[in-house]
Amino acid sequence: MTITNVTHKEQINKAMDALETSKKNVVNAQYRLNYHFMAPVNWMNDPNGLIQHNGTYHMFYQHHPYSVNWGPMHWGHAVSTDLINWKHEEIALAPSESYDFQQGNEDIGCFSGSAVSVGEEIALIYTGHVIGKSPKEVQAVAFSKDGLNFRKSEKNPVILPPAGVSKDFRDPKVWKKGDTWYMVIGSSIDGNGAVPLFKSENLLQWSYMGPALTGDGTQGDMWECPDLFPIGNKHLLIVSPMNMDNGKNIIMAGEMDYENGRFTPESVKEIDEGDDFYAAQTFVDEKGRRILIAWMDTWQTDFPTKSEGWAGAMTIPREIILENGEVKFLPVDELKNLREELTTYKKIKLSPNETVDINTQNTFKDSYEMKVTIDLRNTGKTGSAGLYLRISADGKAKAKVYYDINEQELVVDTTLAGGKTNPTVSRAKVENPGDCLTLRLFMDTCSLEVLTDDGRTWITSRIYPSKESTGIYTFTENAYAIFKDINMWTLRKVID
Structure with missing residues (x-):
């Protein structure tokens, strides 16, 4: 009935x-x-x-x-x-x-x-x-x-x-x-x-x-x-x-x-x-x-x-x-209305296996947007260049977002992200990016969405780091790289 x-x-x-x-x-x-x-x-x-x-x-x-x-x-x-x-x-x-x-x-x-x-x-x-x-x-x-x-x-x-x-x-x-x-x-x-x-x-x-x-x-x-x-x-x-x-x-x-x-x-x-x-x-x-x-x-x-x-x-x-x-x-364009404090870096030049802290004042904690352009013209044919995110105070826990130069892949690696994060390595082909590769990312308390600026490629991951894990570094592994036009916005809280 x-x-x-x-x-x-x-x-x-x-x-x-x-x-x-x-x-x-x-x-x-x-x-x-x-x-x-x-x-x-x-x-x-x-x-x-x-x-x-x-x-x-x-x-x-x-x-x-x-x-x-x-x-x-x-x-x-x-x-x-x-x-x-x-x-x-x-x-x-x-x-x-x-x-x-x-x-x-x-x-x-x-x-x-x-x-x-x-x-x-x-x-x-x-x-x-x-x-x-x-x-x-x-x-x-x-x-x-x-x-x-x-x-x-x-x-x-x-x-x-x-x-x-x-x-x-x-x-x-x-x-x-x-x-x-x-x-x-x-x-x-x-x-x-x-x-x-x-x-x-x-x-x-x-x-x-x-x-x-x-x-x-x-x-x-x-x-x-x-x-x-x-x-x-x-x-x-x-x-x-x-x-x-x-x-x-x-x-x-x-x-x-x-x-x-x-x-x-x-x-x-x-x-x-x-x-x-x-x-x-x-x-x-x-x-x-x-x-x-x-x-x-x-x-x-x-x-x-x-x-x-x-x-x-x-x-x-x-x-x-x-x-x-x-x-x-x-x-969607409406996401720009979340932006608050802006920090910019015009040029950061890294030698192989070098890191640079870009969150020295700890302005960016768990909710922010980034737009990063990596100059690939003199990187060499191997190695990688990218970002360490949500780094713990001792440096052991971190999420990695980088471009694998040899494989021509965008990679998001959460194996060391900490907490109860499901450890994964997600890869997406980004072939022939030209002289520069521009990435955008949206970080929230337990999520990370990364995309190429042209919108062709996305990688979405849930991460569960410690609240105190707020470090952000640019890095290279076995490659030279120039990071230019880094823009970072804190994002306001709108969800209860």
């Missing part, structure tokens, strides 16, 4: 009461981030339903309000006018119906999905998940007139898995072309990742068009969190592959044939080469920008912040640029 939407509101009220009770558990929270989005307390993962509606940005996200561990999924909700300052709102969706709730079953919930504007209303399209039920995953819709209180449709579930598609059938992404709504869903066909495509005139009755794309056998056995969208004269497809060798979150550029419901990829690349990046989702804002936000974590870590009463965070927002067929990602 389907449970009524009155119970849905009761479930939301219970979850909100649990959040208030849990807030007292966020004690001595050394690692709460200063400008990256987080839930107020307890567990969060994938971004859902990213949208700007009537001037307001909405961040929905996978959330377990009762625990720091993954559990029955709810949709957390926050709003913003600038993508930087966020206000937490009441939970938007809670498990309450026969297709997303089962008494005594913890593996249930309102799984990931998307949001669209329908006139003055917002519609949330999500996966109802009940493990042990057949089918275990279906698609459902909820509507809101005020953008805060959502009612689940009486016509739910609106889509069941079609024949030939895996029962892993989740994370609907919906968009509109002309008068027709389209939806891709993350799934698997014959053991390969796939994105089944559907179309509708009203968001409630959907017809299956077949798979828009199926993996080539090397791209994982299940694709989560798909996102298919137009940009310029092309379409881009984002998927989060499961069990793909050396793959985490890939983006493909190509052509979309709407008549036949087929996407033809022409290129493919990783969005971010770091280990702490997954479930990227995008939306178009009212300025016409295609903006991407991802979960800044990975399932393979122990989530050290659980001891502080919370787990999970989002990346900084990134604008997607398609230039000459190449996909790039740039930090």
